Amino acid sequence: MSALRVASAFRTVSEEAVCVISGTLPLRVLAKERRNLYHRKTTTTLSAEELRIEERQKSIARWQRQWDAARRQVDALPHTAD
Numbered sequence: 001m002s003a004l005r006v007a008s009a010f011r012t013v014s015e016e017a018v019c020v021i022s023g024t025l026p027l028r029v030l031a032k033e034r035r036n037l038y039h040r041k042t043t044t045t046l047s048a049e050e051l052r053i054e055e056r057q058k059s060i061a062r063w064q065r066q067w068d069a070a071r072r073q074v075d076a077l078p079h080t081a082d
Contacts, residue, residue: 016066016067016070019063020067025059025060025063026063026066029059029062029063029066030059032059032062033055033056033058033059036055036058037051037052037055040055
């Protein structure tokens with residue numbers, strides 16, 4: 001189910017906000033995590049569970065950087081007073 005439906009949000013809500021509300025990672029972050037898992041399985045001595053946990057932590061950190069960057073973009077927009 002898409003994050004948009006989980007959050008019961010409109011299409012005008014940003015992807016970043018929808019992911020925060022729904023508690024999910026963006027698809028491109030998950031895709032990169034899975035790609036990294038696939039490539040690292042053959043080159044690591046970690047167990048599958050340890051590797052999965054490590055990659056999830058990296059994904060969350062990556063998502064946090066993207067969220068922070070998106071917030072800076074929103075803060076840079078001029079605010080209008082009603």
